[in-house]
Structure formats: structure tokens, C-alpha cells
Amino acid sequence: MRAALTLVCAAIVALASASHADVAAVWPSLAPGSTLYGRFTQEQYLKGLTAPLKTEGDFVVVPARGIIWRSAQPVRSVTVITAAGMRRIVDDNEVQRLASAKAPAFAHMYELLDRAIVGDWSALRQDFAVTCSGDRNAWRVILTPLDSASPLAARLTSVVLTGDGRIDTVDINRANGDSEHVAFLNQVVSSTPLAEPDAHLLNDKRE
Amino acid sequence: MKQAALAWLLIVGCTAAILVFRIHQGVALQTDLTALLVQESGDPGLRRAQDLAAASLAQRVFVLAGDDDRAAARKAGAALADAFERSGLAQAVTYRLPPDSVTALGAMYFPYRFGLLTGEERELLRHNQGSRVVARALATVYGPEAIADAAMLRRDPFLLLPAFLTGLPLPLAHVALDDGVLTVHDGAKTWVLVAAQVQGNVYSLAVQNRFIAMFDSSAATLRAQIPGLAIARVGAIFYAHRGAQSAVGETSLIATVSMVGTIVLILLVFRALRPLWLTLLAIAVGVLCAFSVCLLMYGGVHVVVLLFGVSLTGIAIDYCLQYITARFGPEAGSPRERLRRVLPGITLGVVTTLIGYLTLMLAPFPGLRQLAVFSAVGLTASFLTVVLWLPLLDSAAPLEDSAGILAAANLLWVFWKDGRYRRWRIGFIALCVLTGGFGFARLTVDDDLRHQQALAADLHDEELEVRRLTGMAGGTEFLLVQAADTESALQREEDLLERLTAARQTGALGGFQAVAQFVPSIKRQREDRALVHDQLMRPFLDEYYRRLGVVGGMRPDAVDNGFLTPAAIGAGSPLAFVRNLMLADGPAGAAQVVLLNGVTRPDELRRIAAAVPGVHFADPAGEVTAVLTEYRRRAVILLAVSAVLMMPVLMWRYGWRGSLATLLPPAAAVVLAPALAALKGVAFTFFGAIALVLVLSIGFDYAVFCREAAPARRAVTMLGVCLAMIATLLSFGLLGFSRTYAVHAFGTTLLAGTILAFIFAPLAGDRGTSA
Numbered sequence: 001m002r003a004a005l006t007l008v009c010a011a012i013v014a015l016a017s018a019s020h021a022d023v024a025a026v027w028p029s030l031a032p033g034s035t036l037y038g039r040f041t042q043e044q045y046l047k048g049l050t051a052p053l054k055t056e057g058d059f060v061v062v063p064a065r066g067i068i069w070r071s072a073q074p075v076r077s078v079t080v081i082t083a084a085g086m087r088r089i090v091d092d093n094e095v096q097r098l099a100s101a102k103a104p105a106f107a108h109m110y111e112l113l114d115r116a117i118v119g120d121w122s123a124l125r126q127d128f129a130v131t132c133s134g135d136r137n138a139w140r141v142i143l144t145p146l147d148s149a150s151p152l153a154a155r156l157t158s159v160v161l162t163g164d165g166r167i168d169t170v171d172i173n174r175a176n177g178d179s180e181h182v183a184f185l186n187q188v189v190s191s192t193p194l195a196e197p198d199a200h201l202l203n204d205k206r207e
Numbered sequence: 208m209k210q211a212a213l214a215w216l217l218i219v220g221c222t223a224a225i226l227v228f229r230i231h232q233g234v235a236l237q238t239d240l241t242a243l244l245v246q247e248s249g250d251p252g253l254r255r256a257q258d259l260a261a262a263s264l265a266q267r268v269f270v271l272a273g274d275d276d277r278a279a280a281r282k283a284g285a286a287l288a289d290a291f292e293r294s295g296l297a298q299a300v301t302y303r304l305p306p307d308s309v310t311a312l313g314a315m316y317f318p319y320r321f322g323l324l325t326g327e328e329r330e331l332l333r334h335n336q337g338s339r340v341v342a343r344a345l346a347t348v349y350g351p352e353a354i355a356d357a358a359m360l361r362r363d364p365f366l367l368l369p370a371f372l373t374g375l376p377l378p379l380a381h382v383a384l385d386d387g388v389l390t391v392h393d394g395a396k397t398w399v400l401v402a403a404q405v406q407g408n409v410y411s412l413a414v415q416n417r418f419i420a421m422f423d424s425s426a427a428t429l430r431a432q433i434p435g436l437a438i439a440r441v442g443a444i445f446y447a448h449r450g451a452q453s454a455v456g457e458t459s460l461i462a463t464v465s466m467v468g469t470i471v472l473i474l475l476v477f478r479a480l481r482p483l484w485l486t487l488l489a490i491a492v493g494v495l496c497a498f499s500v501c502l503l504m505y506g507g508v509h510v511v512v513l514l515f516g517v518s519l520t521g522i523a524i525d526y527c528l529q530y531i532t533a534r535f536g537p538e539a540g541s542p543r544e545r546l547r548r549v550l551p552g553i554t555l556g557v558v559t560t561l562i563g564y565l566t567l568m569l570a571p572f573p574g575l576r577q578l579a580v581f582s583a584v585g586l587t588a589s590f591l592t593v594v595l596w597l598p599l600l601d602s603a604a605p606l607e608d609s610a611g612i613l614a615a616a617n618l619l620w621v622f623w624k625d626g627r628y629r630r631w632r633i634g635f636i637a638l639c640v641l642t643g644g645f646g647f648a649r650l651t652v653d654d655d656l657r658h659q660q661a662l663a664a665d666l667h668d669e670e671l672e673v674r675r676l677t678g679m680a681g682g683t684e685f686l687l688v689q690a691a692d693t694e695s696a697l698q699r700e701e702d703l704l705e706r707l708t709a710a711r712q713t714g715a716l717g718g719f720q721a722v723a724q725f726v727p728s729i730k731r732q733r734e735d736r737a738l739v740h741d742q743l744m745r746p747f748l749d750e751y752y753r754r755l756g757v758v759g760g761m762r763p764d765a766v767d768n769g770f771l772t773p774a775a776i777g778a779g780s781p782l783a784f785v786r787n788l789m790l791a792d793g794p795a796g797a798a799q800v801v802l803l804n805g806v807t808r809p810d811e812l813r814r815i816a817a818a819v820p821g822v823h824f825a826d827p828a829g830e831v832t833a834v835l836t837e838y839r840r841r842a843v844i845l846l847a848v849s850a851v852l853m854m855p856v857l858m859w860r861y862g863w864r865g866s867l868a869t870l871l872p873p874a875a876a877v878v879l880a881p882a883l884a885a886l887k888g889v890a891f892t893f894f895g896a897i898a899l900v901l902v903l904s905i906g907f908d909y910a911v912f913c914r915e916a917a918p919a920r921r922a923v924t925m926l927g928v929c930l931a932m933i934a935t936l937l938s939f940g941l942l943g944f945s946r947t948y949a950v951h952a953f954g955t956t957l958l959a960g961t962i963l964a965f966i967f968a969p970l971a972g973d974r975g976t977s978a
Contacts, residue, residue, distance in 0.1 A: 044349075046355075047357055049756040049757060050758055051756045053348065055349045069350075069351045071350070074349065075342065077346035088350065091342070095343040095346065096347065101380065103383065104390070178357075
């Protein structure tokens with residue numbers, strides 16, 4: 001659950017950003033109907049571990065449908081997030097499933113993210129203070145939980161996104177002192193239909 | 208004669224005194240249909256436990272309050288829960304869980320986490336595939352959502368507890384906690400759930416009235432405050448209340464119509480009040496004696512016996528009216544002479560009817576036996592009242608001869624016996640045969656309990672809505688698990704769960720809910736601990752920690768070497784519903800319920816139950832259906848047996864041919880009545896079969912009266928028969944208009960049968976053809 005929340009925050013960060021007045025101006029919205037492909041590197045800094053946990057892989061973001069997050073190194077796994085919930089697949093076996101109905105906070109965060117992806121920040125602003133600096137070619141957005149007593153704030157201190165024409169990095173700072181750095185590379189926006197395996201992953205409606 | 212009447216007065220007086228005394232003490236009317244089951248079968252402890260489980264399930268109430276505005280929905284939910292709580296009519300009211308309840312749930316399981324495996328994990332570890340559990344943990348740790356921090360990795364390295372918690376089969380699939388409240392989002396609407404257990408017996412009218420009044424007034428207040436508020440409810444009490452309400456409404460309407468109709472009929476025909484109260488007296492004495500004797504013999508009366516017993520006793524009106532109509536005509540004579548004239552006929556009628564009723568005793572069913580005793584005693588008492596009291600209470604003066612009425616009453620006789628109507632008779636019989644054949648072609652048998660009572664459509668819609676929104680499963684079937692103690696019961700459930708899981712895969716049932724799914728047995732926890740240690744920790748932990756860079760090794764803080772037991776689940780826990788599955792846990796042993804839903808193959812579940820010791824499959828609705836089937840079969844067989852048993856009496860008086868002629872009208876009525884009812888779309892049920900027992904007795908009465916009638920008094924006899932028929936139709940035939948299917952079937956069959964018995968009755972009377 002916390003996991004899911006963080007993932008969504010990461011994604012929000014990955015795709016959102018901009019200051020009050022400017023966020024709309026600098027934010028690289030994804031047009032509905034198009035798909036964003038890219039690679040990522042993720043580093044988790046967990047207190048008490050000797051070294052950061054590093055992961056590499058690729059991702060697919062489809063507005064109003066979902067996100068596919070494929071880790072290739074050091075372990076192979078596929079995480080699929082849709083409005084219906086989250087699933088994880090390892091070696092073609094589904095090893096985890098979290099239904100949205102059972103995790104309303106998760107479902108809420110996914111909705112915020114999904115709307116932010118296409119440039120609708122109104123929902124996000126109900127939970128986060130958004131500050132933005134820079135211009136379209138070099139911007140920085142900081143999200144901080146509005147309500148310091150909320151369950152969200154109990155886990156999350158801030159989310160920092162940077163980018164130019166695209167989102168380049170996301171840093172998630174957790175309340176327990178852990179942090180996470182994600183960088184996005186080789187991003188491509190396409191309007192051609194999804195490949196069959198990806199479409200299949202996002203279509204799964206089982207609960 | 209006077210002495211006999213006085214003696215009878217003494218007996219009736221004593222009986223009345225006993226009845227008053229017993230009613231003063233409080234008479235228990237049994238209402239549970241399964242009480243009509245064969246008592247000898249099954250041990251009483253099992254039946255008690257099943258009753259307890261069924262009662263507890265029937266007490267459940269779920270209410271959803273929905274509104275486009277989340278705050279309004281929550282306000283309504285809180286107000287409803289508060290009303291439930293304050294009324295004192297409900298217990299275990301669940302609305303807002305304590306804020307830390309989910310954390311508390313985690314905390315309850317946490318110390319025992321190394322002994323809590325999901326079924327899948329257990330299978331993997333048993334088959335040396337611990338590496339797949341490790342792979343899952345790694346995928347989670349490296350996954351985008353970063354569930355694990357270092358502290359967690361050291362306490363629960365392979366994240367067994369989160370997997371166990373996500374795997375818990377929570378009963379309401381679509382419901383989640385939103386700020387402590389069980390909530391469903393559906394489109395724009397937010398629905399909140401209030402759950403409770405009704406206090407007391409939900410089939411008691413008093414409990415229903417108080418609870419429904421409380422619920423309706425809170426709902427009305429809320430609807431006034433929140434205009435768009437939607438409320439959907441599920442619970443046996445709502446259906447039971449609606450059913451009782453419509454039954455009471457119907458019964459009082461039918462009773463009024465029948466009472467007014469009978470009074471008007473008697474006043475019209477006799478133009479005197481005395482015949483009316485004489486009739487009422489005879490029947491009242493019958494019911495009074497029957498009730499007292501049943502109380503003395505059985506300590507109580509089943510409500511079904513009371514209902515049908517009063518009907519069967521009511522047949523005494525036939526004898527009453529035979530005596531009373533004997534007053535017609537100038538040559539009527541003194542009351543004593545009138546009685547002498549009708550005595551052979553009514554005595555034969557009573558004897559045949561008693562044979563019919565007592566035949567019910569031959570069935571090994573407590574319900575039918577009680578019914579036989581009730582109606583035989585009632586009938587005998589009514590008959591004695593007619594014979595001993597009525598001549599003394601009656602007026603000596605004959606009634607004004609009403610030629611018109613008598614001539615009209617005699618028409619039917621003329622139709623059957625006059626040569627002029629031969630063609631009409633043949634045509635009528637052909638019509639009967641044709642209609643009967645057509646009806647038989649359409650005759651179906653339906654014993655399903657669920658079809659015997661009409662469910663209120665709006666309540667049913669609400670129930671479907673609640674099920675759709677929450678994912679709550681339906682079904683009244685359950686398994687009862689009995690064992691020496693809770694631990695053994697849990698072990699039996701675990702055995703059972705494996706079989707149920709397999710049965711679910713083949714579609715025999717949709718799902719199940721058992722205590723062992725939430726709290727494994729100590730034996731299983733011990734085995735799982737060993738598996739975790741041998742198949743996971745020992746082979747994989749060091750390498751896993753090295754790979755992730757966890758320093759300092761595992762910190763199994765707060766690992767409890769004891770075991771989790773169901774006693775750890777508190778009243779405020781999200782798992783509080785599990786406590787309802789535990790019926791008993793004491794020196795007498797433990798009893799637990801496994802709820803089933805979507806059962807499609809009951810026989811397979813019976814087989815599964817038989818395979819595990821101490822487990823019984825309970826299907827309350829199915830059991831009652833089985834009772835009804837068995838009762839229907841027996842009633843039909845007994846009907847034939849009683850007709851055969853009546854024959855010697857008839858043969859003694861009428862000879863071989865005469866007795867067959869007397870048998871003809873009732874037999875024709877009994878055979879044709881279900882066929883005619885079938886034309887009206889009424890399926891044949893136990894209730895129809897009981898109606899046929901009545902039709903047979905009524906048919907014999909009418910036939911015997913006709914056979915006994917001297918030609919000169921024939922019209923008077925026919926008037927008595929005609930009045931008896933109309934009175935029967937007014938009292939029971941009207942039940943055919945009931946919306947309760949069972950009552951409707953009873954009434955319709957009786958309506959058809961009584962009319963047929965009346966129409967065919969003159970066929971029995973050939974004594975007068977020569978005159």
C-alpha cells in the first residue's frame with residue numbers, strides 16, 4: 001500500500017510540475033490518445049543498507065489507461081498500474097495484486113496522477129502545494145503535502161521534479177529519511193496503437 | 208340425554224379452565240418449520256447448533272446509505288448507526304472502525320508472521336520452491352512503489368506479513384475503509400455501510416415491529432434532511448416484517464369478508480339469529496378442546512398445525528348445518544326428532560372424516576401427527592356439541608317453510624336424477640373429463656420453500672443493489688463444524704477448506720468464509736513456522752541480505768513463540784465478523800460455522816461434509832423444501848389409504864354398490880381439484896395435498912348426507928349441503944385470493960374441490976330415484 005502510494009507519487013513527479021502561475025506553461029502534458037515510452041533508472045536510498053538499491057528498465061504511460069513499469073535489472077518484473085489497481089508479474093506469474101477497491105488511497109493517487117499527465121492539475125492541488133521555478137527549457141517543480149497531519153504527510157516530505165521539454169528526474173523524500181531518485185531517458189511520444197502484449201497488460205480487468 | 212349434556216359441559220368447562228391457565232402461563236407457538244422434521248433423526252446438540260447458526264445469520268442487517276456528497280452519506284451512516292445503537296434493538300453495530308483499527312490488525316498478526324503463510328506460499332515451500340518467494344520479495348523491494356524500508360527488511364525479510372494481509376478473504380470484495388468507514392464508490396455516489404445484528408428473534412412480530420419502526424423513522428428523518436439520500440437494506444427481518452404485514456392485512460380482510468358473508472347467509476336463509484350462534488358455539492368448542500388437548504399432549508402447538516387444524520375442525524359446520532336445516536318445514540318435529548333424523552348421516556360423516564384425519568397419524572412426521580390429533584379432537588368435540596347441546600338450546604318451533612329456497616336447493620338433485628337432463632349430464636361429464644385432462648397435462652409439483660412465500664419486490668431490488676455494490680455473497684447454506692475444542696475445530700476447517708477450494712474450482716459453489724482463513728490452527732502455524740525456517744530462512748536469507756546490503760542480520764523483534772488464536776480478535780477489529788462464525792467454545796466443545804455462497808451442487812457439499820468428521824452441511828431453505836416434499840408425498844398416500852379405510856364403514860351400511868356410489872363424488876372431487884387449480888397456474892404442493900384431505904372429508908360428508916336423505920326431506924338436505932358448501936367457500940375458498948403462495952395454493956385447491964364435491968354429491972343418493 002505504501003509501496004503503491006510511493007509509486008504513484010513517483011509517477012506524479014515524473015509527469016507533473018510547474019509553479020503556480022507557470023506550471024501549465026512549462027509542463028510537458030501528454031495529449032490524450034498518445035503514449036509515452038522511455039527508459040528509467042531508479043535508486044533507492046534506504047537507511048541501514050550499505051548501498052542504494054539500483055534498478056533499470058523501461059516504462060509505458062497511456063493516459064486514462066495505465067502505466068507499465070518493467071524492471072530489467074537486477075530483477076526482472078513487470079508492474080502494471082491502472083484504475084483497477086496494481087499487479088506485479090515475475091516470470092509470467094502474477095505474484096501480487098492490489099485491487100483499487102481495497103486501497104482507496106492508492107486509487108485516489110492514481111487518479112491525481114492520471115489527470116496530471118494530461119495537464120489537469122486541479123485535483124493534485126487539493127492535496128499538494130505546488131511551487132514552480134525556471135522556464136520551459138529548464139524547470140523545477142516541488143510538491144509538498146498540504147495537510148501536515150495527513151497520512152500522506154506521515155510518509156512523504158516532498159517530491160521534486162526537474163525537466164526541460166520532458167520530465168528528466170524525480171526525487172522523492174520520505175518522512176523516515178529514505179529517499180528515491182528516478183531518472184527518465186530516451187523518451188518517445190507516439191500516437192500509434194499499443195503493441196498487443198502491452199494492450200493486454202492494461203486491459204486485464206480481473207479483480 | 209340431559210345428563211350427557213351436563214357431563215359434556217363439565218368436560219368442556221375443565222378444558223377451558225386448562226386452556227386459560229396455560230395461556231396465562233404463556234403458550235409457546237412454535238414457528239420454526241424445521242420443527243416439523245422427524246425429531247428422531249440427528250442429535251439434539253447438532254440441531255441446537257444449527258438453529259443457533261441459522262438464527263444468528265437471520266439477525267444480520269446491512270444498510271447502505273448513498274449520496275453524491277460523501278459528507279452527507281457519512282452523516283446518514285453515522286445517524287443510522289447511532290439510532291441502532293441507542294434503540295437497544297441491535298448489537299454489534301459496525302459503522303466507524305476505531306482510527307487505529309487497521310494498524311491494530313497488523314499488530315495482531317505481526318508477532319506471529321513467521322507462521323502465517325498464504326496457501327500459495329505454503330505450496331511453494333512444500334515443494335522446495337522457496338526461491339520463488341524470494342523472487343517475489345526482491346521484485347517488491349526493487350519495485351517502483353518502495354514498500355520496504357530497512358527496518359521492515361530486518362523484521363520480515365521476505366515480506367510474508369503484507370502478503371498474508373492482502374490475501375485475507377475479506378467478505379465484502381468492493382468495500383474499503385475510507386477514514387474508518389466502510390465505503391464503496393459507485394459512479395458519482397459514495398455509499399457507506401452500517402452493519403448490525405438484531406437483538407432477539409427476527410421472526411417475532413414484537414421484535415419486528417419495534418425494529419422496523421425505529422429503522423423507518425430514522426430513515427424518514429434522514430431523507431427529510433438529505434433530499435437525494437438513497438438507502439438500501441438487506442436482512443431477514445425486513446422480509447419477515449413485510450411478509451407478516453401482508454399476511455395480517457390479508458387475513459383480517461379475508462376473515463371480515465368471510466364472517467360477514469356467513470352471517471348474511473345464515474340470516475338470509477333462516478331469518479333467525481339462533482342458527483348463527485349455535486354454529487359458532489359448535490366450532491368454538493371444537494377448537495377450544497383441540498387446542499387444550501394439543502397443549503397437554505405436546506406442551507405447545509405449531510403455528511402450521513393451528514392454522515390447518517382450525518380449518519380441519521371447521522368442517523364441523525357441515526354437521527351443524529344438517530341439524531339446523533332440519534328445522535325447515537311444518538313436519539320438522541321437535542329438536543330431538545330432528546336430531547334423530549340427521550343423526551345417521553352426520554355420524555357417518557364424522558366417522559369417515561375421523562378416519563381421514565387419523566390416517567395422518569400413520570406418517571412418521573411429528574407435524575402431521577399433531578395435526579391429526581388437533582383436528583380429530585376438534586371435530587369430535589364439535590360433533591358432541593351438535594348432538595348433546597344443540598337440541599337443548601334450539602327452539603322447538605319449526606322454521607317458516609321457504610318453498611323458493613328449498614326448490615332452488617333441490618335443483619342440483621333434479622339435474623342429476625331427472626331424465627330430461629340426460630344429454631346435459633353427459634355433456635357436463637365430458638366437459639369435466641376434458642378440462643381435467645387438460646389440467647393434468649399442465650399440473651406441476653413445486654415444493655421449493657422459496658416459491659411458497661412472495662418476496663417483496665422492492666426489498667429484493669435493494670438486496671440485489673447491496674450485493675452488487677459491496678460484493679456481498681448471498682446464500683443461506685452453511686457448514687457446521689463441531690469439535691472438542693477450538694484448535695481441533697480449526698484443524699477440521701483447514702481440511703475442509705482444501706476440499707472447498709477444489710469444489711469452487713469445479714463450480715460447485717461460489718465461495719466460503721471460515722475462521723481458519725483468518726486464524727490458522729496452532730498445528731498449521733507450527734508447520735508453517737518450520738517451513739519458513741527450513742525452506743526460506745536457512746537456505747536463502749544470508750544471500751538475500753548480502754545482495755540487498757542489509758547489515759546486522761535479521762532482527763526478529765516481537766516474534767512471539769506462542770501462537771495466534773481467534774480470541775485475539777476484538778470487538779472493534781475489522782475482523783469482528785469472524786467472531787460471529789464462532790458459536791460455542793467451552794467444555795461442551797467448540798462449534799463453528801463456515802458460510803457458503805453460490806452453492807450450485809448441494810450434493811457435492813454434502814459429500815464433502817460427510818468426508819470430514821464433525822462437519823454437517825446445513826441448507827435451511829433446502830431442508831424445509833425437503834420436508835415439504837416428504838409431507839406432500841405422505842399426504843397423498845395417506846389420502847388414498849384413508850379412502851380405503853372408510854370403505855368398510857360405508858359397505859356395512861350401504862353394501863358394495865352403495866359404498867362405491869358414495870365414494871364416487873369425493874373421489875371425483877379429489878382427482879379433479881388439483882387439475883382445475885393447475886389451470887389457474889397453481890402448482891401442486893403440500894398445502895394443496897392438505898386441502899385434498901379436507902376435500903375428501905367434505906366430499907364424503909356431502910355424499911353421505913345425500914345418501915341418507917329420505918325422499919321427502921331431500922330438498923332440506925340439499926339446502927344443508929349447499930349452505931355448508933357456501934360457508935366453506937367463504938371461510939377457506941377466499942384464501943385462494945391470498946398473495947402468499949402457499950395459502951393461495953391451499954385456498955384454490957379447496958375452492959375447486961369443495962365446489963366439485965357439492966356438484967357431484969347427488970350421485971351418491973340413489974335411494975330416492977324410485978320415488
